[in-house]
Amino acid sequence: MEKQIEELKERLQKQEKLASLGMLSAGIAHEIQNPLNFVINFSKMNDNLLSDLTELVNAHADKLPADDREEIADIMVGLKDNMAKIVEHGERAISIIRGILLVSRGKEGELLPSDICKIVKEYTWLAYHAMRANHKGFNVGIHERYEDGLPQMMLIPQDISRAVLNVMNNAFYAVWHKAQTAAEDYKPEVSVSVVSHDGNVVITMSDNGEGMTDEVKERLFENFFTTKPIGKGTGLGMGITREIVEDRHGGKISFDSTVGEGTTFIFSIPIKA
Numbered sequence: 001m002e003k004q005i006e007e008l009k010e011r012l013q014k015q016e017k018l019a020s021l022g023m024l025s026a027g028i029a030h031e032i033q034n035p036l037n038f039v040i041n042f043s044k045m046n047d048n049l050l051s052d053l054t055e056l057v058n059a060h061a062d063k064l065p066a067d068d069r070e071e072i073a074d075i076m077v078g079l080k081d082n083m084a085k086i087v088e089h090g091e092r093a094i095s096i097i098r099g100i101l102l103v104s105r106g107k108e109g110e111l112l113p114s115d116i117c118k119i120v121k122e123y124t125w126l127a128y129h130a131m132r133a134n135h136k137g138f139n140v141g142i143h144e145r146y147e148d149g150l151p152q153m154m155l156i157p158q159d160i161s162r163a164v165l166n167v168m169n170n171a172f173y174a175v176w177h178k179a180q181t182a183a184e185d186y187k188p189e190v191s192v193s194v195v196s197h198d199g200n201v202v203i204t205m206s207d208n209g210e211g212m213t214d215e216v217k218e219r220l221f222e223n224f225f226t227t228k229p230i231g232k233g234t235g236l237g238m239g240i241t242r243e244i245v246e247d248r249h250g251g252k253i254s255f256d257s258t259v260g261e262g263t264t265f266i267f268s269i270p271i272k273a
């Protein structure tokens with residue numbers, strides 16, 4: 001009994017700490033969002049101004065000494081590159097902040113009749129294109145299966161989209177990361193299927209990527225747990241995903257993973273008409 005009370009006390013303390021940490025980080029995230037938006041928007045404006053300036057300079061290039069002309073062109077290219085980097089990294093910071101706000105505030109969305117197959121398809125391809133944009137030349141085979149005639153389900157569409165996107169982003173990262181060291185004949189593959197089973201819709205998402213060790217499996221849903229390098233992952237994806245599927249939709253997440261072979265995530269969500 002005493003041991004149980006001790007354990008309960010510890011758990012409570014931990015939860016209180018987490019709750020105040022959540023509120024603190026939500027506050028900070030919210031305050032940082034605005035100035036960061038200014039940084040991004042003014043950088044984009046500078047980028048446009050720079051394009052105008054380049055055009056002007058080019059139009060009068062014949063009036064400049066040849067040496068200066070080259071140097072000016074080099075400086076312009078350098079400025080444009082730097083500006084693009086400011087925008088890119090600023091947007092990365094914004095997306096981290098959005099993630100923090102999502103977990104710590106847990107804003108309630110509305111349940112709406114939704115087409116689950118359409119959502120899964122759309123966000124699978126969104127993740128695919130994001131991955132392709134970040135890793136030029138890298139490609140993945142995608143296999144899809146959507147059961148015909150699934151009914152419209154009551155879902156919070158933006159939340160389910162987020163959950164699918166989080167899992168898909170991880171899947172694409174896992175195959176990309178594996179491809180960096182795998183044998184030549186490695187073929188990255190990601191599969192997704194949506195079917196109904198026993199009054200549930202079952203969404204299965206598999207990859208033949210790097211897989212997870214036992215330690216990673218244990219800590220997978222922990223907020224801020226990540227194995228990715230700084231800037232690549234925040235460690236919030238799966239925590240948010242579990243909250244969305246289990247707490248907000250009364251569903252269940254299960255997964256299976258083998259190091260070097262791949263990972264499968266399954267969402268099972270009750271169909272409520």
Ligand SMILES: Nc1ncnc2c1ncn2[C@@H]1O[C@H](COP(=O)(O)OP(=O)(O)OP(=O)(O)O)[C@@H](O)[C@H]1O
Pocket residue numbers: 099166170171174207209210211212216220221225226227228232233234235236237238239262263
């Ligand atoms: N499909 C997968 N294959 C291999 N490892 C995975 C997979 N999905 C998740 N993981 C592991 O779980 C960790 C936590 O995932 P999670 O999505 O919560 O955070 P993250 O991807 O690191 O960061 P982000 O907040 O950007 O999603 C990852 O860093 C990775 O080690």
Ligand SMILES: [Mg+2]
Pocket residue numbers: 166169170233237238
């Ligand atoms: Mg992730």
